[in-house]
Every structure is written in structure tokens, then in C-alpha cells.
Amino acid sequence: MSKKDLHTITIPSYTTISGNKFDNLPLSYQVFGQTIGTSPIVLVNHALTGNSNVLDWWKEVVGENRLIDINRFTILAFNIPGNGYDGFLLNDFTSFVLKDIAKLFKIGLDKLGITKLFACIGGSIGGALAWELGALSPNLIENLIPIATDWKTTDWLKANLTVQELILNNSTNPVHDARIHAMNLYRTPASYKTKFNRTYNEETEIANVDSWLFHHGNKLSERFELKAYKLVNYLLGTVDITRNGETFLEIASRIKGNIIIVGIDTDLFFLANENRETYEELSTRKPNVQYHEIQSIHGHDAFLIEYSQLNSILKNIFTKELQKK
Known part of the structure; x- marks a missing residue:
């Protein structure tokens, strides 16, 4: 569908x-x-x-x-x-x-x-x-x-939504950068360690954790509008x-x-x-x-x-x- x-x-x-x-x-x-x-x-x-x-x-x-x-x-x-x-x-x-x-x-x-x-x-x-x-x-x-x-x-959630709002309003690549920040809240240090274990991609010369974050940032910026992200981020604070x-x-x-x-x-x-x-x-x-x-x-x-x-x-x-x- x-x-x-x-x-x-x-x-x-x-x-x-x-x-x-x-x-x-x-x-x-x-x-x-x-x-x-x-x-x-x-x-x-x-x-x-x-x-x-x-x-x-x-x-x-x-x-x-x-x-x-x-x-x-x-x-x-x-x-x-x-x-x-x-x-x-x-x-x-x-x-x-x-x-x-x-x-x-x-x-x-x-x-x-x-x-x-x-x-x-x-x-x-x-x-x-x-x-x-x-x-x-x-x-x-x-x-x-x-x-x-x-x-x-909660106050904790509101604080992180404020960081998201600042990124969305001030970054030159707002959806991409806000998503990268958000991924660090959606996952945990243990999740990252299990998934990446400090590995490095020699071919691209970038840490695999960074490659993964940039992938998620790019993917969302391709399909999600800035106005939409600002809306749902704001709604979470209400x-x-x-x-x-x-x-x-x-x-x-x-x-x-x-x-x-x-x-x-x-x-x-x-x-x-x-x-x-x-x-x-x-x-x-x-x-x-x-x-x-x-x-x-x-x-x-x-x-x-x-x-x-x-x-x-x-x-x-x-x-x-x-x-x-």
C-alpha cells in the first residue's frame, strides 16, 4: 500500500x-x-x-x-x-x-x-x-x-527538544544534523559498542559509527521536510x-x-x-x-x-x- x-x-x-x-x-x-x-x-x-x-x-x-x-x-x-x-x-x-x-x-x-x-x-x-x-x-x-x-x-525531554529546536533553527543542514543528535538519544552507549566496537572503514577513512550517523541524517533529510520536523519536535514538548x-x-x-x-x-x-x-x-x-x-x-x-x-x-x-x- x-x-x-x-x-x-x-x-x-x-x-x-x-x-x-x-x-x-x-x-x-x-x-x-x-x-x-x-x-x-x-x-x-x-x-x-x-x-x-x-x-x-x-x-x-x-x-x-x-x-x-x-x-x-x-x-x-x-x-x-x-x-x-x-x-x-x-x-x-x-x-x-x-x-x-x-x-x-x-x-x-x-x-x-x-x-x-x-x-x-x-x-x-x-x-x-x-x-x-x-x-x-x-x-x-x-x-x-x-x-x-x-x-x-518531562524536563529531561524538554531540554533535549530545545537542543533539537536550536539545531533545526540554526544549522545549515538542519534535518540531517538534528537527526544525528536524536540518534544519540534513541540508542545507548552499549548499543553503539555492540554494533561498531570502535571499528573504522579504511576505504572511506571514517569511523563506522560516524558513517552510520551520517547515513541516518542523509536518509531523513531526503524524505522529511524541515517544517514537519519542527512541528513534531514542538508537539513532543506539549x-x-x-x-x-x-x-x-x-x-x-x-x-x-x-x-x-x-x-x-x-x-x-x-x-x-x-x-x-x-x-x-x-x-x-x-x-x-x-x-x-x-x-x-x-x-x-x-x-x-x-x-x-x-x-x-x-x-x-x-x-x-x-x-x-
Whole structure:
């Protein structure tokens, strides 16, 4: 499935939480597997530089006979408006916070006639968006599955996003250079040691770790627009499901469905101890919350690497629905 399979919902008018009005906002999406209305629906939220084509970037999780099986489920994926995958970019993206994106997704679900999601799953910013959607519509999601993420922007995360913003605003090669900085947060020293072990390419006269970093920088700069990177980087700094003076515990405990939090023990971006604290706090008020942890040397990117562990953690959730048929 490619971009030709993109569908678009045009939202005639939307006023952001900060009070700025936008007309004719395009919300593009793709549907995989079963037709909407015929099977349980799984909403997959893409990560920072991802998009709606989940059969491409998460093909070890979503696909035929995969954990989220296209033969059994309807898989829906929206693009964050402004991520550029559909050609649409936002000039004034700072008008939006992640709550706005959740509200736009909910409008999209309403337009499609979807009142119940069997699951909403996502990694990194996609998982934070799942938290936001659950807080916005407590009865919508049967299984809320945030992976390698948090319900809030921590000070540590905000500090690194500020560095990213400085690179994006001041570098002569902004997407390339910001991506290189980000890769050092997505992986770990142990991951680098195992992968490169101080090796050097005699032919190119460059350390293999540098070659790998430059490759990722070049690859992203070829396919991802600067405005899109600035948008998602900004949105990551606005994660916070609290609202109207209510605490996290008050809001999250109202979410009716199961919450399955998946952390990564070596994550340097969204720290595992923050996820553990969230689980411990929430479990005092909500019985149907779980915490699982991927063990990996690879850090934040483990949700895109450790598929065997991820599938093992989530298998019972998705097979339970199949057994009910």
C-alpha cells in the first residue's frame, strides 16, 4: 500500500486550544485489513518521523499473520496534520499542542462513524497521542497501549527538544544534523559498542559509527521536510494529559478501557522509571492497568527492534479478541 491509498477528511474549521482558527484542515489516513465496520478496529499512531503507512515502518507488528493481523482487524492510521506525508505542511504549527492533534483524530473517527476502538497503540509521540486520546474520550478505547512514551513532557525531554529546536533553527543542514543528535538519544552507549566496537572503514577513512550517523541524517533529510520536523519536535514538548486543574490520576483513572504501558529499561528519551511511577500511581485507583518492560541494550529504538519481546507482551491482548469470535 502506498500514498495512492491515502484518504483525506477535510475539517472545514478548527479552533485550536490556544484560540487560533484554521480552515479546511486536511486529515489524511490509510486503512489496512478489513473494511471499517466489519471487524475490531485498531488505531495505530505513528512515531516522530513516521506516517500512516504502518505496513511499511511497523511491518513486523502489523500485517498478515502478524501481531495485529490484517486478516482479523481493521487497522486505521492517521497522519499528524503537517507531517508532510500527504504533502500538507503547517507554517504556524506552534498554534497546536498534542491535545489538538487528539481532538482532530477524534473528529476524524466521528466522520468515519467509529465510536469504539478495540485498541489504540503507538510508540514515542504516537503513544503520547494515545494517552491524549484516551483522556479526551474515556469510553473510546478498549485497550490503550502507549509504548516507549509518557503522558507528559518531562524536563529531561524538554531540554533535549530545545537542543533539537536550536539545531533545526540554526544549522545549515538542519534535518540531517538534528537527526544525528536524536540518534544519540534513541540508542545507548552499549548499543553503539555492540554494533561498531570502535571499528573504522579504511576505504572511506571514517569511523563506522560516524558513517552510520551520517547515513541516518542523509536518509531523513531526503524524505522529511524541515517544517514537519519542527512541528513534531514542538508537539513532543506539549505532552500533558492533565487539564482544567485536574491531576493525572483524576483524569487517567476515568479511562474505562485497559491501559497497557510498555517501557524500555534503557530508554534515554522516555525514561522507564517515569513509566514505573505512572503505573504505581495509577494502579492505586485503576485495577485494569498493566506495566511491561522491554529489556534491551538498544534504548528508545527498541520498540522498532525488539519485536519478539513486544509481540510476546501484547499477544494475549490481540489473541483474546480472536478467541471471542
